[in-house]
Amino acid sequence: MNTKNLSFILNDVEINIKVNPSLPLLDYIRKEKHLTGTKEVCKEGDCGACAVLFGEVIDNKLNYKTITSCIYPIGNCNGKHIVTIEGINKQELLLHQKAFVDENASQCGFCTPGFIISFTCYLLNNEKYNLDDAINSIAGNICRCTGYHSIERAMDTVIKELQTKNELDKIDYLIQQNIIPEYFKEIKKRLINLSLPQETIPDKSAIFIGGGSDLFVQKPDDLLEEEVYLITERKLNYIRESNSIIKIGSGTTFEEIKQSEILNKFFPSLKNDVDLIASLPVRNVATVGGNLSNASPIGDITIILLSLNANLTLSDGEQERNLPLKEFYLDYKKLNKQKIEFIKEVSFHIPPKKFYFNFEKVSKRTYLDIASVNSAILIEVDNDKIISASISAGGVAPIPKLLVQTNNYLKGKKISIDIIDEALQITQSEISPISDVRGSAEYKRLLLNQLIKSHFLKLFPQKIFENELV
Ligand SMILES: Cc1cc2nc3c(=O)[nH]c(=O)nc-3n(C[C@H](O)[C@H](O)[C@H](O)COP(=O)(O)OP(=O)(O)OC[C@H]3O[C@@H](n4cnc5c(N)ncnc54)[C@H](O)[C@@H]3O)c2cc1C
Ligand code: FES
Ligand code: FES
Numbered sequence: 001m002n003t004k005n006l007s008f009i010l011n012d013v014e015i016n017i018k019v020n021p022s023l024p025l026l027d028y029i030r031k032e033k034h035l036t037g038t039k040e041v042c043k044e045g046d047c048g049a050c051a052v053l054f055g056e057v058i059d060n061k062l063n064y065k066t067i068t069s070c071i072y073p074i075g076n077c078n079g080k081h082i083v084t085i086e087g088i089n090k091q092e093l094l095l096h097q098k099a100f101v102d103e104n105a106s107q108c109g110f111c112t113p114g115f116i117i118s119f120t121c122y123l124l125n126n127e128k129y130n131l132d133d134a135i136n137s138i139a140g141n142i143c144r145c146t147g148y149h150s151i152e153r154a155m156d157t158v159i160k161e162l163q164t165k166n167e168l169d170k171i172d173y174l175i176q177q178n179i180i181p182e183y184f185k186e187i188k189k190r191l192i193n194l195s196l197p198q199e200t201i202p203d204k205s206a207i208f209i210g211g212g213s214d215l216f217v218q219k220p221d222d223l224l225e226e227e228v229y230l231i232t233e234r235k236l237n238y239i240r241e242s243n244s245i246i247k248i249g250s251g252t253t254f255e256e257i258k259q260s261e262i263l264n265k266f267f268p269s270l271k272n273d274v275d276l277i278a279s280l281p282v283r284n285v286a287t288v289g290g291n292l293s294n295a296s297p298i299g300d301i302t303i304i305l306l307s308l309n310a311n312l313t314l315s316d317g318e319q320e321r322n323l324p325l326k327e328f329y330l331d332y333k334k335l336n337k338q339k340i341e342f343i344k345e346v347s348f349h350i351p352p353k354k355f356y357f358n359f360e361k362v363s364k365r366t367y368l369d370i371a372s373v374n375s376a377i378l379i380e381v382d383n384d385k386i387i388s389a390s391i392s393a394g395g396v397a398p399i400p401k402l403l404v405q406t407n408n409y410l411k412g413k414k415i416s417i418d419i420i421d422e423a424l425q426i427t428q429s430e431i432s433p434i435s436d437v438r439g440s441a442e443y444k445r446l447l448l449n450q451l452i453k454s455h456f457l458k459l460f461p462q463k464i465f466e467n468e469l470v
Helices: 025-032 095-102 112-125 131-137 148-161 170-176 182-192 220-225 254-259 261-266 270-274 288-293 300-307 404-410 417-430 441-459
Strands: 004-010 013-019 051-058 061-068 081-083 207-209 228-230 239-242 245-249 311-315 320-324 329-331 342-349 355-362 373-382 385-394
Touching (some): 004 182, 051 182, 061 112, 239 261, 288 300, 300 385, 355 441, 417 441
Parallel strands (some): 004 081
Antiparallel strands (some): 051 061, 245 342, 311 342, 355 373
């Protein structure tokens, strides 16, 4: 069985253990450390009852994020600060806990530790507070009995009570305001002093684990028996730009994509697009490499990267090779790679001419849901003439699909309603959706047509009159 030496801080205690890296963090917290304040409900990353704070030192700064510990491998906690509700509790109630009590924001209390953890993280992460952002920060937490208004009132009370301007360091300020306990002061220094193991090379039989947000929903028990390789060991979370090429490390999380200044500079709409993917605690762990490799035909980041004509760098730990992303998918969940190869990096060129980008996703509910059909477009236009078009589509074929024939047809054409109608006929001939829980094949065909029209309506509203295109 796979074991690994780990060093991390759990609440105020330094932990040094040899453990199966595939053990879900929640199981360790509850079953081995008996910290039962962190709850187990869905065990699928959906409800936030198991939320814990995940602290790490990045660029000499201590950052915290919330993660759903039920689907997170303990192996990824090396060198981190993991905080359960017991790790922020004091003898007396904290300021925000008291507000929850005063506003009747807790009934059965099962969800409450998760809400307090997510709200604490919001207070740790932001310089200025406002209720809308605070509400967004608890979007991954579900309460089944109290209802959300009392929770919102409790958060509003706290936000109003906290000064937005102060001279103190954030941690010192939140200690002073009775939001977190004293020991947080020393955490940064203690994390820096933890001695961590060196990077290793993957074993031939190893299963790669990124954020675990797919694997730990699909087959948590099997993973305990398997040889695994943690992508986090390689520190592949980066986004770099040079000579009009953007490189994204495969360990980069969805939330890092959302917050990236580089990506926001070139793709200003991307920030809002990423909000349509999963919930904050899942976006905090789910990686680009995991999205590409689980090969779901509706993977959102995959559909975006396909339209950007991305290339992959695959590595077996020693040798590397490059492959266009569009050649990575051979059939349903069948990848053009050896078992020992992992995705190291994904890269794409920023087009030299004026370009436009758009992403569309339709799911049964707008947020916190996977797509029925999704699509992205990267299009270069010069004086109404399409220099190049790259439209991708998910949920309409066994693989995430680049609409090659549609794209070829559009190249060199002048944008008009007739041209788009022609293109849509070609699109229909190159997709093969099936009926499933997300909709009938017929519905998905219709949906993709609408999404492609939406791309053009959003990007070129002045050229296309809305009432002529519906
Ligand atoms: C509540 C919830 C909501 C979700 N919502 C969405 C959504 O809206 N949109 C969406 O697209 N997805 C969604 N997902 C699915 C999932 O989060 C993503 O697919 C995610 O990108 C998986 O990344 P990961 O790093 O967690 O992958 P993991 O679970 O670690 O791995 C997934 C697969 O990729 C392989 N793998 C991981 N990293 C690499 C690598 N670098 N090289 C080679 N193979 C690798 C693993 O072996 C495994 O086969 C959701 C998941 C949950 C739990
Ligand atoms: S138990 Fe529901 S998200 Fe973890
Ligand atoms: S208080 Fe019961 S689930 Fe939220």
